[in-house]
Amino acid sequence: MNSHARLLGYWSFDNKNDVGRDLSPNKNHGELKGGAEWIGRGKVGGALKLVEAADSYLEVPHADSLNVKDQVTLMCWVQFANPGDLTGTGRDMSLIWKNGPPGDKRFLTAYALRIVRPHTKFGSFTFDATMTQGRAAAADPDFLDAADAGKTWFHVAGVADGTKIRVYRNGKQTAEADQRGEFQISEHPLTIGFDLRAAKAEARRDQLGYVDGLMDEVVVIDKALAPADIKAAMELGEKGDTLESFQPVFAVEPEGKLATKWAENQSQEVRSERAVHKRAIP
Template identity: 25%
Template sequence: MMRRSTIGGPRTMPRLSRCSFILGSLLLLGGARASSAQPFGHWLSFGPGYPTAHGYVEIPHAAALNPTDRFTFEAWVSLSSATSGEDCRSIAGKGYRQAWWIGVCLESGQPVLRSYLQGEASRRDGGIVPRDVWTHIAVTFDGTTRRHYINGEEAASFTESGPLGTGNAPLRLGSDVSWEHTPTGLIDEVRLWNVARTTGELRGALNTPITSAQPGLVGLWSLNLTTDDSVGGHHGALAGTGPRYDGFPGGIPDCGASTATTLCLNGEFQVQAFWRTNPVPGSPTDGQAQVAGCPNTGSGLFWFFSADNWEVMVKAINGCALNNRNWIFSAATTNVFYRLEVLDVLAGLQKIYFNYPGPPAPAVTDTSAFASCP
């Protein structure tokens, strides 16, 4: 190994030193925080779905559940494919013939986000909802434009005017009084607003738990072992057959050793990343990130395109003594879309972080990531 005695002269660092240097330097990159992440606890599982089973959450009619001037519906879903043709599955609906409905329909072999906001003549399609992958979907209307979002990316927009449709039917999650086609899959963290959430507002809160009333928030159904609305009092009840609460098992004492595609940090946090170059929101990811050859107990690196071109650094920090939380930090040298999934195997909680394509990836400094301290 060549060294020069003068300070600052060229030198070849040992491999572990280079890794440590890069891990530390990456944390200095990025300014604004990336989106914080969804604290998945429990969710509602619908299966096997229509036509084998028909189960749903039914919420009694209330005028507030019919926003007429501005509208936002959002939820996390992980749905299996519809069966054939243009078969559709209901995520939520208040009678699509008169009022509104949000669901997924199979078109040309792709599961596509569909919405009705002004009765049965108001169909709009746009945005691929990946199969069997946790995905945040949203539909908004601001008085002149309806928009579809997939994981915080605008997937489609449609010019139209209000007012929106209304009806006296109950609100159903996983069904609709006019389309009782229950999905096969999972639904979590359902929110209904009487305002049009902007792209920035959706990204800033799509993964952040809401625990109190917010301006414009009509209803929040976390589906965390309850069908109650925690902000608006529009409580629901399970109906039919099939739906049940589910969640990550938790209680696993150690995530084991890091592998070629998965980091195990601090023995508790299992980390994976998936990247995409296709600009179409919801498009399948190009591949799974690979672990670079120098992970340590609390941090590690991923590469996307080649082993000598590292893209993302992730570290887990025990902040229990400071704020009773385990922290997740990451920094990247890329501008492609990626999703970073962190699973706390002991607590059974997951976080999903997104980087959006275009500008350089901002840093993640999530000091509230996991409320899983002893």
């Protein structure tokens, strides 16, 4: 793990009164759109509830802090309301999407975690990126079974290390592809649970990318996490712990001493968010 990793965005969805709050130092706070709302039954504390029929998602305004050079790690937990979306012809679903220019079919996204309809050449969970040498994508080849996917939380990660891009599902690598240069710079919003690539009036419903279900613990990091770190992040969620104690990002060891990467008030802010959440859950 690169000791200089920086947290670019961390949406824990643990604050009922400020659902889109970013707990990273960059404060890339998001705005609820459509019927998006908070729910107290997340994988870790609260979660973002998305309803496909209500066109719901979270939109994070563009910030330069969300652009990356040649490395990135995207992670989230997701639970699908309709597992049938993952089988048969299915439909597109965009989990994390740093949007490209509207209408530019050659620049759909700077980086994204998504599901591409299973009847295409792609598999289920896919890491997609537009890079200086072209588009790069790695797709989990194992299609999800509707019976297994029902009420199941999936931990999904996409990692680019400058040479390869990889997909992880539940802590295990499931796909790999060659990286094609550096990431294109995006000056457009980051969206969670949707993407802005197609105007609603011009696209079929199954291409719009809305997620129908719950999302939790969404994170964007500017460096590639090692496989062991991806697994460790997943195991924290399985225990019901937030990424606050995830040392590969929240702490480094300069000169043999543990030092937090956040400003001192940031860890206190996370603890405060957790305290608010615990009081808020019915």
